[in-house]
Amino acid sequence: MAVILDLAAQGGQMLLVLALAPLLTGFVRKVKARLLMRKGPPLVQPYRDLFRLVRKEAVLADNASWLFRVAPYLIFAATWVAASLVPTFAGGLMFSWSADLIAITALLGSARFFLALAGMDVGTSFGGIGASREAMFATLAEPAMLMMVFSLALLAGSTQLSTVSSLMHSPDIGLRVSLALALVALIVVAIAENARIPVDNPATHLELTMVHEAMILEYSGRHLAVIEFAAQLKLLLYASLIACLFVPWGIAKSGAGLWPLAIGVGAYIIKLAGLGLLLALFETSIAKMRVFRVAEFLGIALMLGLLGTLLLFVSRSL
Amino acid sequence: MAVHLAIGCVSVLLLVSVLGAALARSRHATTLVYLACLVVSLTASANGAITVRGEAASSSIALPLGLPWLGAHFRVDKLAGFFLTLVNFGGAAASLFAVGYGRHEISPGRVLPFYPLFLAGMNLVLLADDAFSFLLSWELMSLASWALVMSHHTEGDNVRAGFIYLVMASFGTAALLLAFGLLAGNEGDYLFAAIRQQRHADLVSGLVLVLVLVGAGSKAGLAPLHVWLPLAHPAAPSHVSALMSGVMTKVAIYGFIRIIFDLLGSPQWWWAIVVLVAGATTAVLGVLHAVLESDMKRLLAYSTVENVGFVFIGLGLSLAFAANGLSAAAALALTAALLHAFNHMLFKSLLFFGAGAVLHATRERDIERMGGLIHRMPQTSVVVLAGALAISALPPFNGFVSEWLMFQAVLASPSLPQWGLKLLVPGAGAMMALAAALAAACFVRLYGVAFLGRPRSDAARDAHETDRWSIGAMGALASLCLLAGIFPGLLIDALAPVVAPLVGGRMPVQSAEPWLSIVPISEGRSSYNGLMVFVFIAISGFGAAFAIHRLSTRATRRGPAWDCGFPDSSLATQYSAASFAQPLRRVFATTVFRASEHVDMPVPGQTRAALYLARVHDVVWDALYAPLAIGVDRLAGLLNQAQFLTIRRFLNMVFVSLVLLLLGLAIWP
Numbered sequence A: 001m002a003v004i005l006d007l008a009a010q011g012g013q014m015l016l017v018l019a020l021a022p023l024l025t026g027f028v029r030k031v032k033a034r035l036l037m038r039k040g041p042p043l044v045q046p047y048r049d050l051f052r053l054v055r056k057e058a059v060l061a062d063n064a065s066w067l068f069r070v071a072p073y074l075i076f077a078a079t080w081v082a083a084s085l086v087p088t089f090a091g092g093l094m095f096s097w098s099a100d101l102i103a104i105t106a107l108l109g110s111a112r113f114f115l116a117l118a119g120m121d122v123g124t125s126f127g128g129i130g131a132s133r134e135a136m137f138a139t140l141a142e143p144a145m146l147m148m149v150f151s152l153a154l155l156a157g158s159t160q161l162s163t164v165s166s167l168m169h170s171p172d173i174g175l176r177v178s179l180a181l182a183l184v185a186l187i188v189v190a191i192a193e194n195a196r197i198p199v200d201n202p203a204t205h206l207e208l209t210m211v212h213e214a215m216i217l218e219y220s221g222r223h224l225a226v227i228e229f230a231a232q233l234k235l236l237l238y239a240s241l242i243a244c245l246f247v248p249w250g251i252a253k254s255g256a257g258l259w260p261l262a263i264g265v266g267a268y269i270i271k272l273a274g275l276g277l278l279l280a281l282f283e284t285s286i287a288k289m290r291v292f293r294v295a296e297f298l299g300i301a302l303m304l305g306l307l308g309t310l311l312l313f314v315s316r317s318l
Numbered sequence B: 001m002a003v004h005l006a007i008g009c010v011s012v013l014l015l016v017s018v019l020g021a022a023l024a025r026s027r028h029a030t031t032l033v034y035l036a037c038l039v040v041s042l043t044a045s046a047n048g049a050i051t052v053r054g055e056a057a058s059s060s061i062a063l064p065l066g067l068p069w070l071g072a073h074f075r076v077d078k079l080a081g082f083f084l085t086l087v088n089f090g091g092a093a094a095s096l097f098a099v100g101y102g103r104h105e106i107s108p109g110r111v112l113p114f115y116p117l118f119l120a121g122m123n124l125v126l127l128a129d130d131a132f133s134f135l136l137s138w139e140l141m142s143l144a145s146w147a148l149v150m151s152h153h154t155e156g157d158n159v160r161a162g163f164i165y166l167v168m169a170s171f172g173t174a175a176l177l178l179a180f181g182l183l184a185g186n187e188g189d190y191l192f193a194a195i196r197q198q199r200h201a202d203l204v205s206g207l208v209l210v211l212v213l214v215g216a217g218s219k220a221g222l223a224p225l226h227v228w229l230p231l232a233h234p235a236a237p238s239h240v241s242a243l244m245s246g247v248m249t250k251v252a253i254y255g256f257i258r259i260i261f262d263l264l265g266s267p268q269w270w271w272a273i274v275v276l277v278a279g280a281t282t283a284v285l286g287v288l289h290a291v292l293e294s295d296m297k298r299l300l301a302y303s304t305v306e307n308v309g310f311v312f313i314g315l316g317l318s319l320a321f322a323a324n325g326l327s328a329a330a331a332l333a334l335t336a337a338l339l340h341a342f343n344h345m346l347f348k349s350l351l352f353f354g355a356g357a358v359l360h361a362t363r364e365r366d367i368e369r370m371g372g373l374i375h376r377m378p379q380t381s382v383v384v385l386a387g388a389l390a391i392s393a394l395p396p397f398n399g400f401v402s403e404w405l406m407f408q409a410v411l412a413s414p415s416l417p418q419w420g421l422k423l424l425v426p427g428a429g430a431m432m433a434l435a436a437a438l439a440a441a442c443f444v445r446l447y448g449v450a451f452l453g454r455p456r457s458d459a460a461r462d463a464h465e466t467d468r469w470s471i472g473a474m475g476a477l478a479s480l481c482l483l484a485g486i487f488p489g490l491l492i493d494a495l496a497p498v499v500a501p502l503v504g505g506r507m508p509v510q511s512a513e514p515w516l517s518i519v520p521i522s523e524g525r526s527s528y529n530g531l532m533v534f535v536f537i538a539i540s541g542f543g544a545a546f547a548i549h550r551l552s553t554r555a556t557r558r559g560p561a562w563d564c565g566f567p568d569s570s571l572a573t574q575y576s577a578a579s580f581a582q583p584l585r586r587v588f589a590t591t592v593f594r595a596s597e598h599v600d601m602p603v604p605g606q607t608r609a610a611l612y613l614a615r616v617h618d619v620v621w622d623a624l625y626a627p628l629a630i631g632v633d634r635l636a637g638l639l640n641q642a643q644f645l646t647i648r649r650f651l652n653m654v655f656v657s658l659v660l661l662l663l664g665l666a667i668w669p
Helices: A002-035 A045-055 A066-085 A101-121 A125-156 A161-169 A177-193 A221-246 A258-284 A291-314 B002-023 B029-053 B078-104 B114-127 B131-152 B158-184 B192-197 B202-220 B229-235 B238-263 B269-292 B296-323 B327-362 B378-391 B398-411 B419-450 B468-486 B488-503 B530-551 B577-592 B619-644 B647-667
Strands: A058-061 B058-063 B072-077 B556-559 B596-600 B611-615
Touching: A002 A045, A002 A066, A002 A221, A002 A258, A045 A221, A058 A066, A058 A221, A066 A101, A066 A221, A066 B530, A101 A125, A101 A161, A101 A221, A101 B398, A101 B419, A125 A161, A125 A177, A125 A291, A125 B398, A125 B419, A125 B577, A161 A221, A177 A221, A177 A291, A221 A258, A221 B530, A291 B419, A291 B577, B002 B029, B002 B058, B002 B072, B002 B078, B002 B114, B029 B072, B029 B078, B029 B114, B029 B488, B072 B078, B072 B114, B072 B131, B078 B114, B078 B238, B078 B327, B078 B468, B078 B488, B114 B131, B114 B238, B131 B158, B131 B229, B131 B238, B158 B192, B158 B202, B158 B229, B158 B238, B192 B238, B202 B238, B202 B269, B202 B296, B229 B238, B229 B296, B238 B296, B238 B327, B238 B488, B269 B296, B269 B419, B269 B577, B296 B327, B296 B398, B296 B419, B296 B488, B327 B378, B327 B398, B327 B468, B327 B488, B378 B398, B378 B419, B378 B468, B398 B419, B398 B468, B398 B488, B419 B577, B468 B488, B468 B530, B577 B611
Parallel strands: A058 B556
Antiparallel strands: B058 B072, B596 B611
């Protein structure tokens, strides 16, 4: 019985992230529109977009290779696996031990690797510019993320997300300087990785500053749908990560009954809504920065992460 | 028993070398020599693996060769067994590749005799059990590889590369010679068994550490002694480049482990600082060079420098833990280092083979003149992609596993009591993370520019797929990269008997873990399951593709590229390697390499072309080697005058030096 419930919780998580990812994107768009005194598209618009794209025929550039066609599915798979390993409504899921936080970071790295390659496949200038800038961002964002992971892992004595999350839930964690630094680093990384303002603008095309959109410019039809879906999953993943690490309340313990699980789902949705709201607020109140300022922005995250780790090496109580 | 077989393999290799010299002009010599090397290497590799798994701790033999009062001692223990496996497996892969690739060699007479000799030299270094045979084998390895570097001496800058290699190799050997002199102590017993018994003063052992770091480090490519490596490794034929980068650097790492972990006795904690700083600097410096490089083989050589840095970070951590008696953590760090050495052998050999295949197909080493090879070389492009994923430390490939273990070792280090280490280890961890991220960018750039996009030259447009032998060798390595990433527990368990005698501890038994996951310290701390990640990715990727194709449409149409509505058929609009590296150069290299950009725009009305210049300086060369070369030149100029002295003055000089030496002896306590 317990095994079945565990399996159901894991399966439920995998489906829940799939189901919620477009909704979160739609929600952020809606809030942003309202903040700008526009009506905005309906919440379900991302679902409609995805379904429309999937039904369309895919147009490939003449010299697109097999890698161009395979990459969307690989990107999606790596992102989905990573997203289903982050505790959302329940901790200690059945497969959570198969990859820790470092591995989740690396899985996202795999997805980015293929995305950048796909951007370079057709041999256009836009694809190259996107890939090159994405590579530059990643070289700073990934170490910053790992330093953040180090801080948490030193506190929890584990890199396993469920363990870290339950420690953050426990009363003996308290307020710490290193945690604050880690939180800031994580938020900066999340903004950069999800191509949000001020690093990149998810709403623009035809602008020289674009990064993520430039890489996927040649995609259409089902391939584009899968990539867009993966991007939405990634946003959800980072939101879940922030939620499970820094707002861990309501996450059901492993082996808990149905009722805590239901509470967990409810709490999770509320947390997502809150984070989406904050993201929209942040994005509407700030201007996009120049590409080469991003390096400094991410460099700050890296330094904060390193500082947090150093503090913990000096004393576990900081 | 093992040692007899290993010596037998070396003798056969020496015979094959003679055979290669004799038959070099024959038509079948290439196939014959490489097939023979393949068989011998596979045997020696299996022999090493059996030694590691076997009951016996070691087996030794003394041959009446070399110095009359010393003889030549050879011994195979677990450490040597592991490195025998690694070295000969790399040798076997290179030989298999070369059966096909070697046929294109213009002057086989310059390669065939030295290739088996090089393999024999590396084997002998691993087998040596006294300082004399060790140094002799070390020199044999260096000289044989130097001969191979010089085999294409008419091309480009290869003569200079060979000269710098020779100088650095002699310098390294001299440092090792001094280290052994210190280790042997006053009795001067050069048997390793006798050296192990010696107790050294702290100062002496510190000096030995530095000398070994210089001696073995110069061979492995440790900064700032790495300058020869990106010149010499690419100069050799590609299968030899693979051997030098993937395998010979590991022999150097073996030398370091043998002397520091085995011969020198219990470590001091500050040794770890020296090794960690050297490793972290090397890793970042190597990958920064690699990310800016556009010569395919040189890029790979710089990436070797980076990976050697990783291995040394692991060794440094292991020393730190061992010095504080934390044997489990020391075993974790050492296992991570050895595993990374093994993994690097797999994927770096693979990538150099790929570079060789591309070099043969396009006659180009510059990625700026490649592009679109994925269409012309479909099989090579798949295996090179696997290699690129593995070296970028991406799951589920093997490079990720060893770096993951390394990170776990970093996370185990707050228990170290010394403040110096407490502050240094997180810094080394950050450097490692930075280097890993830069490596991924570097290989996106390499693969994206060389294999994807549109062909940038006629040679790339007319490229052709390589031969079956080469594909076979690369395919085998690529599958092993994946397998080692999916089942890392097997390798970790196999390393346990190697690590245990060196640091007195071992990692938890991985085969006892459920579902083949790996656990670095204990259950509940951290675990990773490569198999599960691989299966998950495969299922969800295929599932998504299948579902979409089945439930929706799989209609596909080809059309011209979209490119935001302004497709430009000119190849000049394509992103190049230099433009891909530009953001990275601006962010990282401005301070480290004093990178500068110079734009000269004609004013409106002028018709001349605009000029864009990007300059990058090799800081190590400018700050260390260039002044050194000038200094040596000046000194030589000064001493040159001594050539023209009269006989009277020469005799005077001899007399004075004799008196001085005698005085020295008299004063010596």
